[in-house]
Amino acid sequence: MKTDTKISGSGKIGQGEYNLIKISGSGAIEGPVTFETFKVSGSCKVCPNAALEGNEMHISGSIHSQSEIKVNTLHVSGSLHSENDMKVRSLKASGSCHLQGKIYADEIYVSGSLKSSEEVNADIVEIRGMATLNDLFGEQITFIPENCNSFNFFRFAKHRKLSNVKNIECTTLEAGCLQCDTISAKNILLTDGCVVNHIQCDGTLSYDSTCQIGTVEGNCAQKLLS
Template sequence: MSELRDVKISGSGTIAGGEYNIVKISGSGKIDGDVRCKIIGISGSASIDGYIYTDELKISGSCKIIGDTKCEIGKVSGSATIEGNMSGKEIRISGGTKIAGSMNFNTIQISGSLTAGGDVEGENVIINGACKVDGLINGENIDIKLDGKSWSKELGGEKITISRGETYSLLKIFSKALRRGSFVCESIEGNEIDIEYTESSVVRGKNINIGAGCKIAKVEYYDTLDIHEDAEVGEKIKL
């Protein structure tokens, strides 16, 4: 059996889908069909008219993928649009990423903005920026540092932390007077919950800290409940 070959597009060009060793696209390139490879590296502008299955995914610049994307390790910077689902072991995203479907990785680290049409699930979900998730955000450890308006339908995990990000640049301070972050969802459920500037109909958990800027219609707790003087909480129920 022959070894898989490497393919490369420099400038402008198109390659057919198939099985490869290493795929590199720089400039403006297109893959016409599904692709399986060990490594795919995309810089500049690229479009993939199919799914990607790879050990290592590197995207910088602008990329659009029509199908599902599966990668063991992924790093995305710039702008990426995924028309399907994303899954694998570890994904690190900076810039702006839009996913029509769901995202499922062991570790998810977002810096910038994430838009997802489905669920976002992982053992560790770390978001530093803004997120718009139409489904559930679920993980063992969820840490969201807000910079802008964010929302999800539901939020569930072992340990959940929501706070305002502190990495504001001088440009943001003076030009936008600190663009403040907030998080809105229908329900939050976990064991250890520590949130601020969050609006939710229901928060349910073991130990709950409701911080500044929160508006919570109902809190259900098992052990402890602390409420900041600047928070608005309606019904409080000890389970």
């Protein structure tokens, strides 16, 4: 029978099957655990070889994981630092996510910050905050940071940061305020000061006058937006 376990002061949780894990103090996960719900409003350390697997995680505090995370839904309004791979169906982050392992997801929605030194792979990726990524793969990818629009671009250009991605491969990309080394996609829309060194496109490439684009390869129709 699955049980509930809660830490409100400081404590450790060992290997087991749980219905609810709730940490509002300072806790450590020392063995593999499965769960229905995992909530962290305090701080949590996940030790090596203490894999997390369950239905849903809610992080409003901070968690530092050295083990694999495998969940259906992951909500981060606090801080997540993961040193291992993550497999999720849905990641929604309004806080901070720092990933050192690979992440595989069906959908990723970020209104906070996302940083990864490894591969990020998801069918749908929507970034409305800030991202610093290495390789990003997906079907439909969108970078639309809040307050990113052409009307304000020149006035505030010196004070704004761009999301930075080394390599993007997808079917459809819509991006504003993005700096990228290489983009490979069928259909691409770039606005609001995007800076891209190289583009491989076999469909349509649309961009406005605020963008800086290097070389373009492929059989694509190009359109400069007014």
